[in-house]
Amino acid sequence: MTTSSLDAPDQPASGAPRQPLTISVTGCGYLGAVHAASMAALGHRVIGIDVDAGKIDSLRRGEPPFFEPGLAELLADNAATGRLTFTTDASAATEASVHFICVGTPQKRGENAADLRFVDAAVAGLLPYLKAGDLVVGKSTVPVGTAQRLAALVAEAEPRATLVWNPEFLREGKAVQDTLQPDRLVYGMPGDAAAARAAEGVLNAVYHQAIKAETPVVVTDYATAELVKVAANSFLATKISFINAMAELCEAAGADVTQLADAIGYDKRIGRQFLNAGLGFGGGCLPKDIRAFMARAGELGVDQALTFLKEVDAINMRRRVRMVDLAREELGGSIVGRRIAILGAAFKPDSDDIRDSPALNVAAQMSLQGAQVLVTDPRAIGNATEKWPDLKFVETVEEAAYGAELVLLLTEWAEYLALDPVALKQTVASARIIDGRNALDAKAWRAAGWTYRALGRR
Ligand code: UGA
Numbered sequence: 001m002t003t004s005s006l007d008a009p010d011q012p013a014s015g016a017p018r019q020p021l022t023i024s025v026t027g028c029g030y031l032g033a034v035h036a037a038s039m040a041a042l043g044h045r046v047i048g049i050d051v052d053a054g055k056i057d058s059l060r061r062g063e064p065p066f067f068e069p070g071l072a073e074l075l076a077d078n079a080a081t082g083r084l085t086f087t088t089d090a091s092a093a094t095e096a097s098v099h100f101i102c103v104g105t106p107q108k109r110g111e112n113a114a115d116l117r118f119v120d121a122a123v124a125g126l127l128p129y130l131k132a133g134d135l136v137v138g139k140s141t142v143p144v145g146t147a148q149r150l151a152a153l154v155a156e157a158e159p160r161a162t163l164v165w166n167p168e169f170l171r172e173g174k175a176v177q178d179t180l181q182p183d184r185l186v187y188g189m190p191g192d193a194a195a196a197r198a199a200e201g202v203l204n205a206v207y208h209q210a211i212k213a214e215t216p217v218v219v220t221d222y223a224t225a226e227l228v229k230v231a232a233n234s235f236l237a238t239k240i241s242f243i244n245a246m247a248e249l250c251e252a253a254g255a256d257v258t259q260l261a262d263a264i265g266y267d268k269r270i271g272r273q274f275l276n277a278g279l280g281f282g283g284g285c286l287p288k289d290i291r292a293f294m295a296r297a298g299e300l301g302v303d304q305a306l307t308f309l310k311e312v313d314a315i316n317m318r319r320r321v322r323m324v325d326l327a328r329e330e331l332g333g334s335i336v337g338r339r340i341a342i343l344g345a346a347f348k349p350d351s352d353d354i355r356d357s358p359a360l361n362v363a364a365q366m367s368l369q370g371a372q373v374l375v376t377d378p379r380a381i382g383n384a385t386e387k388w389p390d391l392k393f394v395e396t397v398e399e400a401a402y403g404a405e406l407v408l409l410l411t412e413w414a415e416y417l418a419l420d421p422v423a424l425k426q427t428v429a430s431a432r433i434i435d436g437r438n439a440l441d442a443k444a445w446r447a448a449g450w451t452y453r454a455l456g457r458r
Helices: 030-041 053-060 071-081 090-095 117-129 146-157 175-180 193-206 208-212 222-253 257-265 286-299 303-330 358-368 381-387 397-401 421-425 442-447
Strands: 022-026 045-049 084-087 098-101 135-138 162-165 185-189 217-221 339-343 372-376 392-394 406-409 432-435 451-454
Touching (some): 022 090, 022 117, 030 045, 030 071, 030 098, 053 084, 071 084, 071 175, 090 117, 117 146, 135 146, 193 208, 193 217, 286 303, 303 358, 303 451, 372 381, 372 397, 421 442
Parallel strands (some): 022 045, 045 084, 098 135, 339 406, 406 432
């Protein structure tokens, strides 16, 4: 049975939905696949829709098209209940009353601005199937002003449907946990008070478990909700670049950025999280989001307000160049023809995502500058080989390190942190390591006879 969104199901005392909703999720990538499986886990009936038949086939088989801890289990459990289905047929959305838009908003080629073509296509694809009382819920990260524009399209297609903006804050590698137990929920509502009230009831029914757990809910307007997301990512990027700027200072002054981060992090107003100095941020979110934010600020005539993000971006990109320089320094002035092992290809551990990966950027720079680079990663080699066919990838640390004159740790996978420096010393030609993530136990590596260097440390 289809539930009208304006008849939002009441919440029973237990917090379980008295009347589960039928939900469509358009876009089954990192965000959408996790969101679809998580909504099914909350007891709703979910139809995942994507134009990519390969992705849909793989999700139907219960195999996530990317690596995300916990997702395979969630897909299997919920497919077995019959609550979670996947299709390429957009018309399947007819059965649902709540429609999540979870497609990507990458950076436009050659520009800083966000490319909204997938969001526009997802909404356009949904419009013919909207019914009275339906709720369209945008989760993608979009430039401020987008929701207002899309709301007009929704109203034109079905005046009794409502659009809300409900940004997602999940981290890759922790996406399931972040979706099921979010730090907060943000509801960006239309100006019409009755529609906003009804939409709030439906969203509370969708997220009944988080609501029961008294997760803070910020109910606001479209523009604020859109801005919350990019502001949060800009803040996180700024925090990382701040500590990396301190790392530059530490290198110049002979100080230690990890101790500095610990010391300032004890101040509760500052906090230690996101103060890990090293190779900086990458991935499909932080870099493109701060650039799209600057572009949008320019369009709004307030570019000066975000000029600092240019510096945040520049500090971040400088770390990648510094890593190559440090390697050159370690190898006595030249990397040409030198064997270098690179541990890590993913932009962060527990992910196979290589979008704007700092590790692969460094590997490519070194390879172009004449070094013989062998890259390994526990999960990302498939994606990396496809994107970077000119780089050489190997399956294991031992293969990468065999005969290497220098080892670079560029993605801090747990298994790399657990490496035995005594054993690895037998494999390499010279026991030199640069810790690009300040994640290894420097004392243990030095005690095993390695020359240990790191960004931002003596
Ligand atoms: C980021 C945000 O953390 C999420 O809240 C947001 O929802 C998401 O973007 C998004 O917009 O969808 P994510 O890109 O998955 O999540 O990864 P983060 O954990 O934020 O890490 C981003 C990058 O910063 C990684 O390359 C990581 O290695 C780097 N980083 C992180 C540091 O260099 N130092 C730190 O202290 C922390």
